[in-house]
Amino acid sequence: MHRRLRRQQLVALTTGALLTAGLALAAPASAAPAARASTTPxxxxxxxxxxxxxxxxxxxxxxxxxxxxxxxxxxxxxxxxxxxxxxxxxxxxxxxxxxxxxxxxxxxxxxxxxxxxxxxxxxxxxxxxxxxxxxxxxxxxxxxxxxxxxxxxxxxxxxxxxxxxxxxxx
The missing domain is CATH 2.60.40.3500 (Immunoglobulin-like)
Known part of the structure; x- marks a missing residue:
């Protein structure tokens, strides 16, 4: 039982981490830090x-x-x-x-x-x-x-x- 709970926690943590990474990669460019140089001439x-x-x-x-x-x-x-x-x-x-x-x-x-x-x-x-x-x-x-x-x-x-x-x- 203890082993099953530990596996579920590990799966939940891994899923959360992957989901967070996926959201960060899918974020629009406007959500990126404003360190980009201006393209205005x-x-x-x-x-x-x-x-x-x-x-x-x-x-x-x-x-x-x-x-x-x-x-x-x-x-x-x-x-x-x-x-x-x-x-x-x-x-x-x-x-x-x-x-x-x-x-x-x-x-x-x-x-x-x-x-x-x-x-x-x-x-x-x-x-x-x-x-x-x-x-x-x-x-x-x-x-x-x-x-x-x-x-x-x-x-x-x-x-x-x-x-x-x-x-x-x-």
């Missing part, structure tokens, strides 16, 4: 330059290049506050990346570029980071005259590029 820098026939803005991205739109806007405002961005110019482009972030999962900034800079290139007069909010990273560019622009992506490392045409300066 990170905006880490913005830079600019001038060439003979165009000014260029380059946005450096860690991860895949997110969907990006470039839109002419009547004025530049900071996301969230709506306050005007103090850049010189009469014409403005808004560059919006989504989904993207300029901060890591701990909320620390990973963006090393300028937040607001006035420039005196043939076409480009200023660049500002205007937002890093709810999965959107936004930049504004300023011009004295209406910009004619083209956009494209470069890879290895990942970059989003805006070229703004101007008369030949070379």
């Amino acid at each position: 990170l905006v880490v820098n913005a830079r600019w330059g001038t060439h003979c026939t165009f000014d260029r803005v380059v946005i450096d991205i860690q991860g895949t290049i997110p969907e990006t739109t470039v839109t002419e806007v009547p004025e530049l405002v900071y996301d969230g506050s709506g306050h005007p961005v103090p850049l010189p110019g009469k014409y403005f482009l808004e560059i919006r990346l989504h989904p993207a972030a300029a901060h890591n999962d701990a909320g620390q900034s990973v963006y090393k570029g300028p937040h607001l800079i006035k420039l005196n290139l043939p076409k480009l007069k200023g660049l500002a980071m205007t937002g890093d909010y709810e999965g959107y990273v936004t930049f504004g560019t300023a011009f004295a005259t209406k910009p004619r622009f083209s956009t494209f992506k470069l890879h290895d490392p990942e970059r989003f590029v805006v070229d703004v045409a101007h008369p030949n300066t070379c």
Whole structure:
């Protein structure tokens, strides 16, 4: 009798252990510890330059290049506050990346570029980071005259590029 009770206890313990292990293996990924790295593309820098026939803005991205739109806007405002961005110019482009972030999962900034800079290139007069909010990273560019622009992506490392045409300066 004692032997049968011991066997039943052993079977019960083994069954419980196997059941617990099976449940742990079948748990959804969302139940796993939150130590995984974010897959949201990170905006880490913005830079600019001038060439003979165009000014260029380059946005450096860690991860895949997110969907990006470039839109002419009547004025530049900071996301969230709506306050005007103090850049010189009469014409403005808004560059919006989504989904993207300029901060890591701990909320620390990973963006090393300028937040607001006035420039005196043939076409480009200023660049500002205007937002890093709810999965959107936004930049504004300023011009004295209406910009004619083209956009494209470069890879290895990942970059989003805006070229703004101007008369030949070379």
